[in-house]
């Protein structure tokens with residue numbers, strides 16, 4: 659990865675932070691986008707110290723907001739000549755329905771719109787690098803749910819976990835459609851399940867859920883180091899350089915749910931997302 663330009667979102671904690679450390683230690687020229695400037699600065703210094711490499715570039719953006727995504731993508735493209743790897747990692751679970759300043763339901767906004775729009779805006783730079791890779795962190799949580807394409811933001815009915823499952827299904831549908839649209843461009847797009855990881859995932863929620871998630875993570879979850887393995891694999895391994903449109907877990911390809919294989923659903927989701935984001939494309 660020596661000198662390769664890698665952009666990763668949400669690398670101030672959890673799986674993203676370890677992924678960033680691994681890539682930096684392999685010599686990548688790393689750029690991190692996250693929302694908290696103080697935490698970003700601290701993590702960048704920490705990563706440089708841990709790897710004895712130059713500190714990553716940092717950019718601040720609330721990735722649930724389309725205007726922020728477009729702005730930060732412009733700043734990243736001004737700073738870098740091209741991008742070899744984009745890792746869409748920032749994501750979260752919201753137990754209650756929350757709507758952000760852009761009017762987006764947070765799960766859909768952060769977990770799907772963010773991946774879609776950031777990739778869209780960085781694509782010209784990815785196309786400039788030979789054999790660029792787009793890696794999106796999805797989840798096995800996508801099994802056992804179906805998208806409601808007429809209610810993507812849970813306006814008619816909302817359950818936090820169902821919304822999260824659907825957002826991770828969106829990551830797979832997005833990856834599959836993206837890889838089709840990128841045919842012949844030399845850019846690949848794959849997605850993955852990191853495992854159930856003891857990160858800060860879910861800690862943003864209040865009430866009884868927060869301690870319950872923490873206990874579950876203490877007992878059942880794998881370490882962020884283990885959780886980052888498949889992201890690092892998809893970003894670096896020569897054997898997947900030409901693989902695209904696939905879902906991985908434990909560094910191995912895995913079959914996705916029935917609806918995740920539905921090309922009609924994947925195309926409709928793409929069009930609905932484009933329609934929603936028309937002002938930001």
Ligand SMILES: NC(=O)c1ccc[n+]([C@@H]2O[C@H](COP(=O)([O-])OP(=O)(O)OC[C@H]3O[C@@H](n4cnc5c(N)ncnc54)[C@H](OP(=O)(O)O)[C@@H]3O)[C@@H](O)[C@H]2O)c1
Nearest residue numbers: 668670671672673693720721748749797854855857858859
């Ligand atoms: N943990 C699991 O068991 C698990 C399983 C399957 C999939 N995943 C997926 O793995 C990915 C990483 O999650 P994690 O487990 O590492 O969670 P985490 O420890 O909570 O880390 C999430 C990262 O995303 C950043 N982030 C959150 N909201 C943001 C926003 N609005 N704008 C910009 N950055 C934002 C966080 O920034 P701050 O540091 O400022 O909070 C943090 O750096 C997510 O996509 C998640 O869905 C996790």
